[in-house]
Amino acid sequence: MLLEVRELYVEFRTRDGIAKAVNGVDLHVDEGETLAVLGESGSGKSVTAQAVMGILDTPPARITGGEVLFQGRDLLRLKEDERRKVRGAGMAMIFQDALSSLNPVLSVGDQLGEMFRVHQGMSRKDARAKAVELMERVRIPAAKERVGQYPHQFSGGMRQRIMIAMALALEPALIIADEPTTALDVTVQAQVMDLLADLQREYHMGLILITHDLGVVADVADRIAVMYAGRIVETAPVHDLYKAPAHPYTKGLLESIPRLDRKGQELYAIKGLPPNLMHIPPGCAFHPRCPLAQDVCRTDVPGLFEVSEERRSACFYWRETLHG
């Protein structure tokens, strides 16, 4: 197993109180596997990713519990300097907004080459050559000419390719992509996603794909983990989950996708609002919005029930959901 997150808890201390962003997340990724983490904004998926990467702003964030086992080592117990060396070399991250995520005053060549210079002590010239190579690898035309240009001189799709190149630079074992295509035009989204999927196969990397877009997930993911209020509520192989969700929240998500074959019908929407992280409802956090909620959901927190060998659901009524 490449990465295993156990019982991870993260909270944010703000002026208005403590926001519990991640409340006991368990997940794992194998080598060469693509795990999609699905959830609304505020479900804790980005915070989980940042906690794994070790780039949370502390304060205001605070990891209050759990383990992040990466290639057998608990990253949360490493010294900061050891931890730093894992970043970039062992695991890398691709962010949503490439324009703001790239340094505006350094050329893309400098920013790509920096990976080699810092982690491998490469000379300026060699690093530059590597940067060109990387840019070619992510299919940026005229890489040699463009290596000295600045981020604002590239188009959105090209910038995201540069982000991908930067993540690939040291051929890490795991890549975390946080909504990598959300900020792009629809036509470019598919290209960038395909590129990412190709490269992932080529390098046999683990990939955590964080998204709220169910369409993206279906194409590239092997497995899905659905998050709600800072917890994983369902995890399953992608096709099983699409065929028959085992959690009412997943079901709601799937039903709220517009579909051509149901033209004319009213779109389904999950009732209610996402939970306030300062005051997460007791029991199952989803119960105020759940059509199946019973008394037990209001008082007891459901554990992860084993649906099948590869599937888990955090719902007392997973059977009813699965077959209903």
Next chain:
Amino acid sequence: MPETEQPQALRGSGGGSPGGGGRIAATGAGGAMDLAASEATTLERPPGAPGGPGLPGGPSGRPRSLWSDAWHDLRRNPVFVVSGLVILFLVLIALWPSLIASGNPLSCDLAKAQQGPQPGHPFGFDGQGCDVYTRTVYGARTSVTVGVCATLGVALLGSVLGGLAGFFGGAWDAILSRVTDVFFAIPVVLGGLVLLSVVTSSTVWPVVGFMVLLGWPQISRIARGAVITAKQHDYVQAARALGASSTRILLRHITPNAIAPVIVVATIALGTFIALEATLSYLGVGLKPPSVSWGIDISAASPYIRNAPHMVLWPAGALAITVLAFIMLGDAVRDALDPKLR
């Protein structure tokens, strides 16, 4: 001046960019004005962006307006409360100095010149034998008058000119931008020295007039920027699309949103104007006796600072506290109104 707009749009964050509408002009009046100008630009941004990363949802969504939200914060901010009380006190003694000082600031007794504190005269006497305490109290009136009048003038003139230029754009905007550039090129103290040295009146009005003359461009820039930002808001575009008249859009939609930065800068500017009046009086071109002013008293006492430091320290202290109070007030208001810091 569409071409100079570009840098500002590209600029990532507050601070200054030359060539942009939001440039920090070092005015020579001192950093406070620059402080006001640059920090207020952050207020031009629309509110409503959620807090830290991964914290969407955030605090419970009670709908509160920017202003009531700010007031809610301000009442709990000790800096605001203290500076507010100091200012209240200053205004009070500016209006009725006799409340706490029974003497006459102009009745002096040369025999007592430079004497230290004695019963009934806690701050001692100045070089002319006048009671320093009484003069310090009465000095507040001049300072507050100059500060308030100059600020009102600057705020009115600057926000009307800047606001209209920002709203209508085009040739007027271009002309106004060049005119403000001209005024920015003249260091304030220098301009005051040149202009006021030819004035013989001993009232406060030439000083106030000069401050308005050289001060309005600063506010006009802020107002222009704020109006341009507000103009781009979707609801303003929507109102325009629905056929609302220019006047209506300007009054109902833009003014309420553009006024926050102007108020903050004006508050801080009030403090700087008081300091500027004292500086000009110190240089001998501001107010002239028989006006009672802290600047005049400090200037008159500074040659004797060695033997009778109390003659300088009391008016100087009063001056510093007054300016500090206004700047802190402006700073606190800015913090409260700045949606980014929530």
Next chain:
Amino acid sequence: MGRYVIRRLLQMIPVFLGATLLIFLMVNVMGDPVAGLCGERQCDPATAAQLKKEFGLDKPVWQQYLTYMGNVFTGDFGTAFNGQPVTELMGSAFPVTIRLTIVAIVFEIVIGITLGVLTGLRRGRPFDTTVLLVTLVVISIPTFVTGLLLQLLLGVEWGVIKPSVSPDAPFDELLVPGLVLASVSLAYVTRLTRTSIAENRRADYVRTAIAKGLPRQRVITRHLLRNSLIPVVTFIGTDIGALMGGAIVTERIFNIHGVGYQLYQGILRQNTQTVVGFVTVLVLVFLVANLLVDLLYAVLDPRIRYA
């Protein structure tokens, strides 16, 4: 880039003409340009008319302005009250003020930026709060009060410095006056740096730099500072002109024979030529400094360069 420079240069011309015209009008229309020429006494009407004719003061103001500017461009700034050419006064005054300004700028850079970076990285800690409060106090106390107090304490009470600077004004005697001149700007540079650092610290590209596994030192110097200092550098550049214009107060306190001193004398003696001449040069310095800052800005920020 070349077009940018030319455009900025062209924009400078009307501003320069406008600002000098404004000063010219202030002095010539509102004041009495011959008042200072008859010494302490009032000029009698006949002499005044004679003098006015001699200096071309009977002509319309715009014509006077054009003549004056024409002279200025040939290097003729007229004569001062004691018959010395104004250019000669400038020759002795500007080096002194430039030295004073250099001292002030160095203080701004060294102390201001250091404090700003330290507080920006430690936002909300006691050190930050203290420095922030001190900067507000420094900004609030007018320069002439700060100057008088420092002179009293360091010069008179403790005898660390000489209370007034000798006519040559060497660098070491200008340290304290330079600090006084810089004080307000210094406080402002601190605040500006702090805000800029604190703001950029949360920027996405800093997060990227951390995610790349760069050492903290490198994240700060190469990514955070490089971006955060752009507005600070431009402010300091713009401040050069303002400091030279504002030096008048400091020079008066410490009796420094620089630009401010000459200007002050010119105003006291109502010598139009000196005043207009010095102010014209100061305006020019201010505008050139601004131009250089704009170019520097373009060098530092590629987004401007390629816009």
